[in-house]
Amino acid sequence: MAVNRDSNGYTFGFAIALVAVVGTSLALIATGLKPLQQKNEVIKQKMEILRAMLTKEEMKKVDRKNANEKFDQYIDLEKAVVLDINGNVKEGAKAFDVDIRKEYKDKEMKDGDRNYPMFAGSKDGKTIYIIPVVGKGLWGPIWGNLALGEDQSTIDGASFGHKGETPGLGAEISQPFFVNRWIGEKITNESGEFETFEIVKDGSGGKPKKVDGITGGTITSKGVEEMVNRCMVPYAVYFKNNKKS
Numbered sequence: 244m245a246v247n248r249d250s251n252g253y254t255f256g257f258a259i260a261l262v263a264v265v266g267t268s269l270a271l272i273a274t275g276l277k278p279l280q281q282k283n284e285v286i287k288q289k290m291e292i293l294r295a296m297l298t299k300e301e302m303k304k305v306d307r308k309n310a311n312e313k314f315d316q317y318i319d320l321e322k323a324v325v326l327d328i329n330g331n332v333k334e335g336a337k338a339f340d341v342d343i344r345k346e347y348k349d350k351e352m353k354d355g356d357r358n359y360p361m362f363a364g365s366k367d368g369k370t371i372y373i374i375p376v377v378g379k380g381l382w383g384p385i386w387g388n389l390a391l392g393e394d395q396s397t398i399d400g401a402s403f404g405h406k407g408e409t410p411g412l413g414a415e416i417s418q419p420f421f422v423n424r425w426i427g428e429k430i431t432n433e434s435g436e437f438e439t440f441e442i443v444k445d446g447s448g449g450k451p452k453k454v455d456g457i458t459g460g461t462i463t464s465k466g467v468e469e470m471v472n473r474c475m476v477p478y479a480v481y482f483k484n485n486k487k488s
Contacts, residue, residue, distance in 0.1 A: 283307075288339075289314040294402040295388035296364050296371050299419065318373075322363035328354050330480030338362055344384060347377045359477045369393050371400075374478050378470025380463040383407035385416065385470060391430065395482040401425045403467065413463030424454045430475050435486065437479035442468040 289310050294302055296317065305313045325336035338360035346357055362373040372391040379385065387403035401422045408414040415421055428451070432438050441453050442464045448455030456464030 285339075286310045289318075291386075291402055291404060292362055292364075292373050292375075292388055293317060295373050295390040295400045296366060297400070317366060318362050318364045320362070324361050324363075324481075326359040326361065326477045326481050328357055328359070328477055330477045330484060332481075333358065343375055343377045344386060347384070359474070361478060361481075364390070372478075374475065376470050376474040378466050378473070380405055380408050380416075380466040381413050381460075382409070385463065385466055387416075387467070387470070389425070389430075389471070389475070395485070396429045396431045396435075398425050398428045398430065405463070408463050409460070411459075413457060413460040415457045415460060416463055416467055421457060424448060428452070428454065431479050431482070435479070435483035437476050439472045440468055 286307050290305060290307075293305055293310075293313060297305070320337075320339060323338035325333045325338050325341055327333055336358065341358040341360040343358070343360065346352055360375055364371040364373055370393050372395060374389045374391065375386070376389060377384065377386045383406040385403065385405045385408070387401060389398055390400035391397060392399040403416040403422060405414060405416060408416070428440070430437060438452055442448075442456040443453050444456050444458075444461065444464075446455065447453050454468075
């Protein structure tokens with residue numbers, strides 16, 4: 244029996260078969276690429292952590308090929324911890340397994356169930372504490388890492404990233420001139436209590452607890468402010484309790 248290639252039935256059947264073949268092929272390709280994607284995501288995360296504690300010149304020696312080696316050189320995962328919202332260590336939890344961006348997007352997740360990872364690094368014989376943060380900018384998620392010095396209060400380095408912020412405006416949070424404004428700031432007062440930061444646009448960023456924002460990027464700047472103030476509290480509590488014990 245000859246097939247009528249001009250019939251509607253043939254056209255629909257061919258279309259359905261084509262969609263099935265293409266869909267299956269894409270699914271197989273996605274499944275095959277997933278391990279590579281996960282590996283790349285891990286490398287990216289390690290580079291972001293290193294960027295918070297290393298200088299610009301030192302980061303020039305770090306790339307995707309040697310990121311794992313450099314990470315192991317500076318970061319000791321055995322000393323990494325995961326805190327709860329009250330600054331208590333969650334025994335058995337692994338810092339690198341925590342996806343704070345995924346948790347932040349989960350609006351149904353209770354605050355008491357959220358995880359706060361912290362990495363411990365070493366540079367020039369000094370301990371550095373790297374704290375990941377996550378929040379929301381104007382057009383999408385923003386994130387970063389703050390590196391605290393041995394006093395567990397002073398910000399020695401930072402890195403910020405974004406997805407979809409406007410070039411030349413909110414996207415500038417990842418630029419050195421904005422990142423460097425955080426260096427030297429303290430997350431706690433002399434009593435060890437956390438004190439909130441304020442991102443300003445009146446030029447008063449030279450004062451303690453104030454950071455000059457991005458010109459034309461007010462909403463993204465305020466997103467960074469909210470992100471840091473919300474995420475840093477459990478760590479401040481942890482450090483204060485640590486010094487008491």
